[in-house]
Amino acid sequence: MPCAHKSGLKKHSSSALFLALPYDSMVPLLVLCLLSPLLVASADPPALKCIQGYDATQAPTECSSDFDTCVTIKDEYTLTDPKFNATFYTCGRNFSCAHAFTITIGDGKHLRHTSACCTTDGCNANLKWGVPPASSRKNGLICPIGCIAATEETCIGGKVSCTDAENTCINLTGTYGPKEDSKSFVVKGCGTRNVGELYSLNGFINGNCYKMRTAIWKPAKSSSTNHILEKSSL
Template structure:
């Protein structure tokens, strides 16, 4: 049996058949990036919507034990060219940097370090420094700010895949910490979603009323190198 289609139907179908190879060919292939941590990195296709290969480095001593991690992933603007530090007490801090590039597997070759750990106080203080990964209140004593930290921060949100996994972070921070509100931050390979973030200027301590200009300069090399890599990629 031969089925004949009207001419008015056949012509659009013929055009679609001729164009379909071109339509398929015009779809960009997924970006390929290194993903995983230092020990488990692998070459992987990125999910749809990812437009950059990312390398994230952090030094996390918020709980009294220091973890230094390099994490590789796919991402977008949320993860690109970020650098900040937070201090919640003596030898209790978080230092974080990230950089991006846009060619296949390029994040395997991004070389830089986290802002250097320092206990040099800059004369500013915040009333509370604490970190908790429970729904209990986050309580802590006065904390002295170091280096470029000139802001008292209070951050709340969730971490990991579970909605009831909450965290609270309070202390001294660099002034850009509140820019992460509504964004994800990868720390030790775990995603922390910042739902709320408030920032206030830190106050001078009784022993030092001036924030030295040299404090901010200590963080500039890390930030500058990250921004340079971003614009050159």
Template sequence: MPCAHKSGRKKHSSSAMILALPYGTMLPLLVLCLLSPLLVASADPPALKCIQGYNATQAPTDCTNGTDACVTIKNENALTGVAVSTTFYTCGGNDSCANAFTVTIGDNAYLRYTSACCTTADCNANLKWGVPPASSTKNGLFCSTGCFTETQEPCKGGKVLCTDAENTCISVTGTYGLNKDAKSFVLKGCGTRNVCEFKDKNVLINGTSYAVTMATCENAKSSSTNHILGKSSFLLLLPSISSILFMKFLS
């Protein structure tokens, strides 16, 4: 039975009052207070919902664990000589944002790729931008080999002239398709230097995942070197040509 306060005793302020609860009730409350921060921290955040597939008007679906962005990928693929343009929607990481590169392996044989991302539900349906335009403007650089193969056969091709911002000779190998049915691919030619940043990453092209296992880059060669050598060779031949003409004149 609680003790009664004397009428003349000073009252406690409300901030100093202690709530008296039975021991059997206070203990569970104390345990709950101690565990509540852990319970909140361990709760999984809701999965991000993104448009996935080729159709921007379809309903968004949950992304898998480890993805924190909605991604839209656009590419124009003419590596086999026939240009195919696609837009693909998917989930990904922040490293999927603002990627753009071009590769040229020959006349009218190229790959143009770009991606962008956002981090709110259903946001990738409204991303507006385009792929780097195809260009035939040569920049004076070249690579000795331009080719693309989706088999284990060696990749063979001839000299390829680089265009626009392509200043690098790239050699990329890897696999594509599902794990048990994965096939090899090889890509060589002129490219933007950031192509080599895709080593050990997956690149979606026309909705197919290409796993890049090796990517090497070296500076493209200048076509002007050939012109200089050609002029030098001609100058070296001038004395011989002059001698022949002089002997013919004397005869």
């Protein structure tokens, strides 16, 4: 005969036996139960893999843990020689991608930049869209100077006519290229308004990392009335 019956104790269900455990025995069990979901949730997710470089057919490679998106960047660059049309693939961050802007520093001298993002392994190989269409359609706004140079003192140029959605005069300075061999740049001219608003972000242009140091922007003037126009949405 079982001891419980021999001693006159009633038979308990398994749950009753658990509840009958001393308090100091229950605490470790409760802590373990509470921590188990947290331990599973805290496991590091696998690193995102993206196409990186200029070749969309290459195998995706792992991004650093700082990055959470795959990015494709397209540039049409005629500011200086050599001119280029380039598509560049890289890892990025969600808050700093999916932007489009244009800059014009003179007739036929422009930068048209767009980017798009996605969040699954290798997805940036298949993102398809275009840069803002090249156009010389002047919109009636002007900026006092258009130039690109290494220093403020050497950035010299005449008035520049803005095109399409460009409604802002910009003055940007910063550096580009690898950290150990970075070069300075100054750009002045017409731009879409978001060029100034994005000045605090770093970005890739033809594979080079550009880091903004300062940005000054103000509404462009009308070439007919010479009055400063208010900012307007793109």
